[in-house]
Amino acid sequence: MSLYERFEKAFMPNYGVPPVALARGEGSRVWDVDGKEYLDFIGGIATSSLGHAHPALVEAVSKQVATIAHTSNLFLHEPEVLLAEKLLGLLNAPARIFFANSGTEANEAAYKLALKYGRREGRSYFVATENGFHGRTIGALSLTGKPAIRDQFGPFPVDVRFVPYGDAGALKEAVTGDCIAVFLEPTQGEAGVVPPPEGYFEAAREICDSTGALLVADEIQSAIGRTGHWFAHQADGVIPDILTLAKGLGGGMPIGACIGFGDAGTLFDKGDHGSTFGGNPVSCAAALAVLGTLDLDHVKSVAARLRAGLEDLRHPLLKGVRGRGLWLATVLREPRSAEVQKAAADAGFLVNALQPDAVRLAPPLIVTADEVDAFLAAYPAILTEAAK
Missing domain, CATH: 3.40.640.10 (Type I PLP-dependent aspartate aminotransferase-like (Major domain))
Known part of the structure; x- marks a missing residue:
């Protein structure tokens, strides 16, 4: 019996069965039980401030x-x-x-x-x-x-x-x-x-x-x-x-x-x-x-980089971006946030389908500029896949 089946059998149904089972994390990255790596842009719902397994x-x-x-x-x-x-x-x-x-x-x-x-x-x-x-x-x-x-x-x-x-x-x-x-x-x-x-x-x-x-x-x-x-x-x-x-x-x-x-x-x-x-x-x-x-100067720097990259992105599904700091939503022209969440996970990124037309981004506050750039580079293809 898989971990997902065991979860469904043991727990009340208020969460449904989450689509990804995580096993471990390090920094802004996590790995599922099958060993697949993801860049975490949910951060435990804006909770994992220092990411995962931070030495401090x-x-x-x-x-x-x-x-x-x-x-x-x-x-x-x-x-x-x-x-x-x-x-x-x-x-x-x-x-x-x-x-x-x-x-x-x-x-x-x-x-x-x-x-x-x-x-x-x-x-x-x-x-x-x-x-x-x-x-x-x-x-x-x-x-x-x-x-x-x-x-x-x-x-x-x-x-x-x-x-x-x-x-x-x-x-x-x-x-x-x-x-x-x-x-x-x-x-x-x-x-x-x-x-x-x-x-x-x-x-x-x-x-x-x-x-x-x-x-x-x-x-x-x-x-x-x-x-x-x-x-x-x-x-x-x-x-x-x-x-x-x-x-x-x-x-x-x-x-x-x-x-x-x-x-x-x-x-x-x-x-x-x-x-x-x-x-x-x-x-x-x-x-x-x-x-x-926490280093607030770092937060401000990578937040500005993430926002500017999203604002510069041109895609038929993307309407805009809103929020503050490292707490943003990409707003969609169609109610396809669930599809974006799935396509992102398939591509190795965790995001959150917050509203039908809004995808929440709340990465750990220690996320690096390179990790932000990796997400920005991948997001257009994720949106394209979600729009199919």
Whole structure:
């Protein structure tokens, strides 16, 4: 029985059966169980910041797991304190941190933090965006503006009002003195790597300031160098009230963070929230290795090379490119992203059919210029094959 058949027999069907079974990785390359090599332009869904088997990550995780692998939240340990201090230094603003295990858990913490604020202030509803994605647990799903994954699990515990992403006028109309918080992605990830119009986040900050609503920035995908900045909101010159992180922070190890700025950082009282595995020593050691190794100048350089190469590419199927940093979508003229994903895998490249007309590119942040050039050289033939 093949590994694919064993997977299908053992697991719930919510993922289907993935088309490629990976066995190992090194740098920006991975190999499947049959020994075929691929250049990884998915990066574990914008998660494998340092690629695969990076020496800094291997050393940090190995050393920590051999020292102490778990403490629970009943005890503190130095890696979690060092990581919190490092993040606060990169944010350069007064804040407090809660560590979780994933993006949806980070957003659950943000949701509860905002709820506590809303009930204290007598506020009654949230605002989020159409096609926004914040996670699949019930609180995070409440804020997710994707009816196909949301509606079958309702009704939800709070009133959430959805507005078109990037429309500052609609946001201003929706946010009143009764609004608890506005949940926004600096760039919408699962919607197709859709950046907002210039000035949108500044407008959101002004709207929240004028009404007293909290501004929550979901940077699960966009933070930790992915856009060329440590945090995407820094490029807009905006400080949110609550920030959520995960994915690239751990470089492949599970970790999430909910960060409250100013007063939002002290809303929780003792016992209000918790996580047995949150702030796990091994995951914190991995995150410290990521933050200590990433080179943002390199990210900006290879990101500019990738984008320029894609923008120069002329192909009947390719409509354009959008996104920020090493987090891009190639936009197609026809809904053939699944065909592009398959053709790319056949050619030895892993990409992600994110939307029917959008293919996500999120390579490791250590991807080299030569690897970018190899992808750019191969992509026209991949598109041609997908268009057949």
